[in-house]
Amino acid sequence: MEQKNRAYLFISLLLSLTFPSFVFALSSPLPDEIARRSQIALFYPGKDMKARIYMRLLSKDGKERIREMTMLRKNLQEGGEQRYYIYFYQPADVRDTTFMVYKYPKKDDDRWLFIPALNLVKRIAAADKNSSFVGSDFSYEDVSGRDIEDDSFELIKEELLGEADTYVLKAVPKDLRSANYGFKTSWIDKKSFLPIKEEYYDKRGALYKLFTAEEIKEIKNIPTIIKRTMKNLQTGQGTEAVFREIEYNVGLEDEIFTERFLKKPPEKWIK
Amino acid sequence: MKAKILAFFLLIRSLVRRHPSFPRKRESIDNTGFRVKHGMTRCTRHIVLLMVSLVIFFLLLSLPSAWAQPMIHGFAQADYSAKISGGDLLIGDERIQLRFNESLKETSFFIRADIFHDSIEETSSTDLREGFLDMRTPQIDLRIGRQIITWGIGDLIFINDTFPKNFEALFAGRPIEYLKKASDGARVNVSFDLLSFELVAIPFFEPDTLPTKERFALFDPFASTANRETIEPKPDIEDTEVAFRAYKNLLGLDLALYAYKGFYHAPSMKADSVTNPTIITSFFPRLGVYGASIQGSGLDGIISLEAGYYDSLDDRDGTDPTIPNPQTKFLLGYQRQIWEDFTVGLQYYLEYMHHHGEFVQSLPAGFPGQDRIRELITLRLTHLYLYQTLKLSLFAFYSPTDDDYYLIPEIRYNINDAMSVTGGFNIFDGKNAATFFGQFDKDDNIYTYVRYEF
Numbered sequence: 001m002e003q004k005n006r007a008y009l010f011i012s013l014l015l016s017l018t019f020p021s022f023v024f025a026l027s028s029p030l031p032d033e034i035a036r037r038s039q040i041a042l043f044y045p046g047k048d049m050k051a052r053i054y055m056r057l058l059s060k061d062g063k064e065r066i067r068e069m070t071m072l073r074k075n076l077q078e079g080g081e082q083r084y085y086i087y088f089y090q091p092a093d094v095r096d097t098t099f100m101v102y103k104y105p106k107k108d109d110d111r112w113l114f115i116p117a118l119n120l121v122k123r124i125a126a127a128d129k130n131s132s133f134v135g136s137d138f139s140y141e142d143v144s145g146r147d148i149e150d151d152s153f154e155l156i157k158e159e160l161l162g163e164a165d166t167y168v169l170k171a172v173p174k175d176l177r178s179a180n181y182g183f184k185t186s187w188i189d190k191k192s193f194l195p196i197k198e199e200y201y202d203k204r205g206a207l208y209k210l211f212t213a214e215e216i217k218e219i220k221n222i223p224t225i226i227k228r229t230m231k232n233l234q235t236g237q238g239t240e241a242v243f244r245e246i247e248y249n250v251g252l253e254d255e256i257f258t259e260r261f262l263k264k265p266p267e268k269w270i271k
Numbered sequence: 272m273k274a275k276i277l278a279f280f281l282l283i284r285s286l287v288r289r290h291p292s293f294p295r296k297r298e299s300i301d302n303t304g305f306r307v308k309h310g311m312t313r314c315t316r317h318i319v320l321l322m323v324s325l326v327i328f329f330l331l332l333s334l335p336s337a338w339a340q341p342m343i344h345g346f347a348q349a350d351y352s353a354k355i356s357g358g359d360l361l362i363g364d365e366r367i368q369l370r371f372n373e374s375l376k377e378t379s380f381f382i383r384a385d386i387f388h389d390s391i392e393e394t395s396s397t398d399l400r401e402g403f404l405d406m407r408t409p410q411i412d413l414r415i416g417r418q419i420i421t422w423g424i425g426d427l428i429f430i431n432d433t434f435p436k437n438f439e440a441l442f443a444g445r446p447i448e449y450l451k452k453a454s455d456g457a458r459v460n461v462s463f464d465l466l467s468f469e470l471v472a473i474p475f476f477e478p479d480t481l482p483t484k485e486r487f488a489l490f491d492p493f494a495s496t497a498n499r500e501t502i503e504p505k506p507d508i509e510d511t512e513v514a515f516r517a518y519k520n521l522l523g524l525d526l527a528l529y530a531y532k533g534f535y536h537a538p539s540m541k542a543d544s545v546t547n548p549t550i551i552t553s554f555f556p557r558l559g560v561y562g563a564s565i566q567g568s569g570l571d572g573i574i575s576l577e578a579g580y581y582d583s584l585d586d587r588d589g590t591d592p593t594i595p596n597p598q599t600k601f602l603l604g605y606q607r608q609i610w611e612d613f614t615v616g617l618q619y620y621l622e623y624m625h626h627h628g629e630f631v632q633s634l635p636a637g638f639p640g641q642d643r644i645r646e647l648i649t650l651r652l653t654h655l656y657l658y659q660t661l662k663l664s665l666f667a668f669y670s671p672t673d674d675d676y677y678l679i680p681e682i683r684y685n686i687n688d689a690m691s692v693t694g695g696f697n698i699f700d701g702k703n704a705a706t707f708f709g710q711f712d713k714d715d716n717i718y719t720y721v722r723y724e725f
Contacts, residue, residue, distance in 0.1 A: 057658065065688050091688035092724035095344055102523060108568055110523045117448035119385075119419040123525070125608040127571045132612070135659035180611075237658065258520065260462050264405065265410060267377060 031153035034188055040079055041193035043145035045222045046187050046248030048074040050269060053243055057136050062238030066090045067134045070270050074252045080105055083257035084144060087270045088134075098262050101126075103144050114262045121259055130180040135229040137209070137239040139180070150178055156185070161197060165190045176203065192216065192223035210236045220248045285367055327597040345369040345383075352718035353698075361443040361486055361716050368400070377407040401453050412460040417453045420471060422516055422529060423577055424566045425650060427666065428620050430579040430600045431529035431562040433514065435536050437480040442487070442711065444697055444718025452477055456512075466519050473512040476504040478555060479536040484710070490710035493542055493551045501553040504534050524567035531560040542594040545635050546551060556594045557584035572607030575618075589626025592633045596711035597625040606651075612659065616651035616721065646672045660685040668708065675701025675708035694719040707713035 029037070055067040068090035074083045084101040088094045103112040111124040129140045151171040158167055166187040173179040182203035187196045194216060208270035215227040224246055231238040258265050319505060345368040350361040366387035373380055383401040388394070403416030423432040427441075427450075439447035456473035504510035512533030519526050534555040542548030562579030578601045586594035601623075606616040624630060627643035634640060652665045661684050668677040681695030698714050701709020 059658075063687070083536065092344060092346075093685075093688075093691065093722075102524075110568060117419075118451050119421045121421075123424075123566055123573050123575075123606075125572045125606045125614055126568075127608045128611050130611060131608070132659060178342070255462065258462070258467075258526075259518065260412065260460060260467060264407070267379075267407070 028155060028158065028167065031155040032148070033170055034155065034169055034193070035148050035151070035153045035171065036079065037193040038169075038186070038188045038195060039145055039148055039225070042195065042225070044075050044078050044082070045224065046075075046220070046249060048072070048252040049248050050250050050252070051243045051246045053241055055134070055136055055138075055242075056240045058238050058240070065135070067136060072252055072256060072269055074254070074257065082144065083254075085257055085261070087265050097264075098265060100257060100262050101144065102257070105147055106149065109140075109144075112259070112262060119263070121262060136243065137232050137237060142211075142230065146179075149176060149269075151184075158190075159187075161187045164196050164197060189216075189223075194223055194225055208232065214240075216261070218247050222248055262265065305367065316696075342373070343369055343371050345453075346722050346724045348446075348720055348722045349446060350718070350720035352697075352716045354713075355715040355717055356713060359486075360391050361589045361714075362445065362718065364388070364445075365390070374405075379405045381405070398549070398626075408463055412462075414458045414460075415456075417455050418458065419451045419453045420458065421451060422514075422515075422527075424525070424575045424604065425577060425602050425620075425669075426604065426606075426616055426618060426649065428602055428618060428647065428649065429532070430577050430602055431527075431560060431564065433473070433512075433531045433533065433536065433558070433560055435477040435479055439480050439487070442482055442697055442699075442714065442716075444695060444716055444720075446693070446720060446722075452480065454512075466517055469514075469516040469518070471512075471514040473514075474510075475506050475536060476510065476512065476555070477536075478503065478538060481537060482714070488640075488713040489713060490705045491711075493540060493548060496542065496548045496551050498550045499553065500550060501538065501701050502555075504555055510534075524565060527564045528561045529560065529564070531558070534558055535583075535595060539593050539595070556586065558582065559584055562600075570607070572605055575602070575604035575606075577602040577604075589624070589629040590633050592638065596627070596630050599623045599625070612655035614651075614653045616649075616653075618647075618649040620647040620649070621645070621699065622647075642672050644672060646670060670706070673701065673709065674703070675699070675704040675706045677708040678713075681700060689724050690722070691724075692719070692721050 001105055006017060024259040028034075050070070050072050052070050053068070057065040057067065059065075070087045070089075072085040076082060082101075082103040084099075084103065086099040088097045088099070096116045098114045100112045100114075104110075108127045109129070111126045113122045113124050114120070115122060126140075129146065130196045131140055132138070133140050133143050151173055154170045154172075156168045156170050158165070160166070162178070164187075166189055169186045169188055171184045171186065173181070173183075176182065181204075183201050185201070187198070188194070194213060195211065196213050198211035199207055200211070202208045208231060210231045212229050212231075213225045213227075214229055215225070216223055217226045218224070224243070227240065227242045228247075229238060229240045250270070255261065256269070280686070344612055347367050348365070350362050350364040350366070351360065353360050364387055366385050368383065368385045371382045374481040381401065381403055382399070385398040385400055387396060387398065389396070399417060401419060402629050403414050403418045406413045420434045421432055422434070423430055429436070435452040436450055437452050441447070443502075454471070454473045454477055455475040456471060458469065458471045461468045463618075484491065496537070513531070515530045517528045535558045536555070538553035539556050540551055540553050542562075543550050543552075549583045559582035560579050562577065562583070564575070564577035566573065568574075577603050578599070581595070581598040581600065583589075583595050583597045585591070587597060589596040601621045602618060604616065604618040606614065608614050623643040624641065624643050631640060647668055647670050649669075650665070654663045655661065662682070664681045664683075666679040666681075667704070670676070676699070679695060680696040680698075681693065683693040685690060685691045695718055697714070697718070698707045699711035699714060701712060704712065
């Protein structure tokens with residue numbers, strides 16, 4: 001009996017030295033499963049969502065720029081296709097501008113922009129999801145998510161971050177050209193599966209971007225990040241995004257995500 | 272609420288006279304060579320301006336103080352452009368645009384009005400850019416009033432968009448939104464799951480604003496005849512322009528069919544006598560346009576296709592040299608993001624004249640001919656820097672058949688959220704002074720505008 005135990009311990013020790021993640025494998029979900037559940041928690045909560053987003057873009061020299069918008073999101077399938085509708089209030093030069101995205105897994109998004117002064121609906125080329133969203137430090141991927149299949153995941157460790165018990169997940173792009181980062185480390189809350197902190201490392205391995213979930217609240221029993229920041233450590237600029245008036249499962253109609261409502265926002269949802 | 276509606280009607284009344292964004296004083300040159308002005312007197316203009324200011328003041332007063340954000344938005348802008356050779360000012364313009372909207376349930380009204388001072392003509396005036404009433408039911412959107420309408424998928428190339436445009440604004444370096452002119456009419460949008468329709472009726476004809484001889488070096492085949500007149504379509508049922516569009520998004524593809532019956536928006540010119548003309552008449556021949564467009568993702572970018580048949584209703588057999596020949600127009604476009612914040616757009620455009628033989632045969636001696644096929648290639652490069660606050664862009668037209676080109680390099684910097692500075696050039700050149708861009712060879716200009724948004 002004792003011998004058996006000793007042998008088991010020996011094998012575990014050996015395995016954990018060669019494959020550090022094996023130690024958690026018995027008790028923890030697989031890294032891909034953590035990544036999937038985290039994606040659902042962050043980008044797919046509810047059948048639909050409405051929120052007013054207030055972004056502050058802070059430059060290194062203390063200059064502040066504001067982006068304010070209402071975002072409507074509807075899931076067609078959990079973890080699959082989504083529709084986004086965004087109406088801008090600020091800055092003044094884009095007031096009344098609307099933006100619509102059909103997000104597909106494993107395929108480039110379809111994006112449309114409506115410019116009211118020209119009454120023009122314009123399709124936007126969307127090949128690069130790493131592009132900055134409205135000049136902020138958040139990229140399109142940070143706003144609407146990145147395909148899970150595009151990264152390989154590894155569970156590095158489990159640790160306490162503040163009060164939160166977290167999985168520490170490392171994501172490496174399968175195709176390095178598909179992302180701005182060389183790898184990304186995420187601290188994912190074991191209960192809510194929301195990322196509490198994310199470190200982005202560039203392709204030479206230097207830390208350059210830092211994501212922090214500053215405030216998490218339950219809305220209709222759904223844990224939601226109310227305030228988040230993304231800091232660019234190389235340029236010194238940072239963006240703080242505060243979500244207000246968040247509502248889930250409000251029953252957004254399919255037709256909102258069409259040209260008709262892009263040209264004339266739905267009074268019911270946009271005020 | 273009552274006060275606001277009253278103010279709305281007052282504003283409409285004071286602005287009901289259309290003021291083009293270039294306050295063209297209607298001028299003609301009489302036999303003695305003196306310019307005769309038929310424009311509004313300065314006194315009347317000042318009264319109009321005073322009225323508008325009062326109405327706006329009234330609107331501001333009627334705002335409930337509880338509103339956190341002002342309901343009136345807009346901008347203040349100073350806009351200047353000058354010819355590169357000679358330095359003549361093309362634009363000297365300071366303006367304030369005010370936008371106001373108010374809604375009650377599914378009904379709303381919107382006003383976009385400019386008050387401006389033209390420092391070249393030393394005049395001040397107002398321009399109601401848009402002013403309309405919107406009504407919405409679950410299936411139908413109705414918009415009545417002065418409104419800007421844009422159709423089609425071309426980038427500065429218009430096939431199925433037959434709505435009025437101000438090309439002088441583009442060529443002289445005004446902000447791009449001044450390229451589109453509003454139409455006075457009604458638009459109905461009907462949406463079904465299967466297909467959506469849009470129907471437009473415009474009883475009040477509004478021509479394109481083309482570069483004027485006062486500011487641009489234009490090719491004019493009747494240069495020696497000074498006596499001019501213009502005949503516009505009448506504001507009645509028979510001359511009401513009608514436009515129709517059916518559209519649908521199918522699997523991420525934008526599909527549309529178009530039909531239009533109305534008039535060419537650029538005037539045709541005819542003389543009372545070919546050999547010894549005494550009066551030149553500008554008129555707008557009847558036109559029907561039938562077309563289609565498709566746009567969607569492809570080749571890591573966006574692919575666009577648009578085509579239209581221009582049915583020249585007053586010259587279907589192409590034998591009248593003063594009226595455009597029937598044409599088929601075709602556009603192929605491709606747009607792609609090359610890397611972060613850098614986008615490239617390419618377009619190929621082709622115009623096919625259906626009765627070229629008849630056109631050549633009927634062309635009076637000394638008038639410039641035209642090939643059966645005219646081609647255009649455009650390139651748009653856009654690069655953003657400094658968190659998208661600095662934008663460098665280039666738009667280039669080149670016609671291999673006319674051998675002429677038009678370049679618009681531009682730089683814009685957003686100093687902060689409210690303030691931006693833009694500068695650029697309009698460069699024209701061509702082998703022949705009678706081609707579309709070639710005629711503006713001497714009009715190369717440099718422009719700049721500063722805008723404060725609120």
